[in-house]
Structures are given as structure tokens and as C-alpha cells.
Amino acid sequence: MMRIRPFVEGDLRAVLRVSEESLTEEYSPILFLEIREALPDAFLVAEVDGSVVGYICGYPLTAFEVRIAMFAVLPGYRGKGIGSALYAEFERVARKRGFRIMRLEVRTGNRRAVEFYRRRGFMVVKVLKGYYRNGDDAYVMVKTL
Numbered sequence: 001m002m003r004i005r006p007f008v009e010g011d012l013r014a015v016l017r018v019s020e021e022s023l024t025e026e027y028s029p030i031l032f033l034e035i036r037e038a039l040p041d042a043f044l045v046a047e048v049d050g051s052v053v054g055y056i057c058g059y060p061l062t063a064f065e066v067r068i069a070m071f072a073v074l075p076g077y078r079g080k081g082i083g084s085a086l087y088a089e090f091e092r093v094a095r096k097r098g099f100r101i102m103r104l105e106v107r108t109g110n111r112r113a114v115e116f117y118r119r120r121g122f123m124v125v126k127v128l129k130g131y132y133r134n135g136d137d138a139y140v141m142v143k144t145l
């Protein structure tokens, strides 16, 4: 059974594992705790049979704008609606908190994620050349809530 719930500190190790298996950049544990401090109710994990298999988190850029910082589901659990459920709950919390704009960066070559966001109303507004450590470019995508 899958459920979405807020992140708690005890999830840190599992969230780092999901990141290592899903994301190319490396993230320090402190970064996750800082993000949780910035916007606690929007740091969400997806649990399947008691194990964390995905998460989404973000933080405010201004009083009106929120940035999705990280979003990942373990490879073996993708394509089952878990990412959609995490994203939907994140957007619900963002609306409830009064944010008007959502923003994120995504690798231009990450077609699955780019299409995921497009289908949810995001638009590409900018390309950031060499944004990632390995030199990959990023799209900046935004959505008005």
C-alpha cells in the first residue's frame, strides 16, 4: 500500500538513498534538513509497505514563488503513479500556502521529467547553459497557480 506523508528526520537516510539512485547531483544531508526547515509541510515522502521509495521537496524563493528543489522515485517504483501523487500533494500544499508561481530546473535531456511537468502546466521559460556539474544544460520551467 502506498501513502504520501510529511518527511520526518528519521527518513533522512532513505531520502539520501533515493537521491543516490535517482539523481545525478550529490546532495548533503544538511541541505535536506535546511529545506525541511524552510517549508516543512511541502517536504513529502511516498511510502510503500513502510519503506520510503520517493520524495519531493521545495522552498520559497519569495512570498509568492516556490521552487521544487528535488523530486525522485526509486527506479523500480516508477510508472505506478507515485510521482504523480507526490507532485499533486506538493501543489496542493503550495496553493494552500498562497504561492502563485512554481519554478524548477530540469536537465534538458530528461524527457520523461520535462514531459511530466509540461502535462501539469509548466512552461519552459529559459535555458541555463552548463547548469549541472557535468556540464548539462537546464530548462527553467514555471507554472502559475
Ligand SMILES: CC(C)(COP(=O)(O)OP(=O)(O)OC[C@H]1O[C@@H](n2cnc3c(N)ncnc32)[C@H](O)[C@@H]1OP(=O)(O)O)[C@@H](O)C(=O)NCCC(=O)NCCS
Pocket (backbone or CB within 6 Å): 022, 023, 071, 072, 073, 074, 077, 078, 079, 080, 081, 082, 083, 084, 085, 104, 105, 106, 107, 110, 112, 113, 115, 116, 119
Ligand atoms: C520524474 C519522476 C519523479 C516521476 O515519477 P513516477 O513515479 O515515475 O511518476 P508516475 O508513475 O506518476 O508517472 C508519471 C508519468 O510518466 C509516464 N511514464 C510511465 N512510465 C514511463 C516511461 N517508461 N517513460 C516515460 N514516461 C513514462 C506516466 O504515464 C505518467 O504520465 P502522465 O504525466 O501522463 O501522468 C521519476 O521518473 C524519477 O524519479 N525520475 C528521475 C529523477 C528525476 O528526473 N526527477 C525530476 C528532476 S527535476
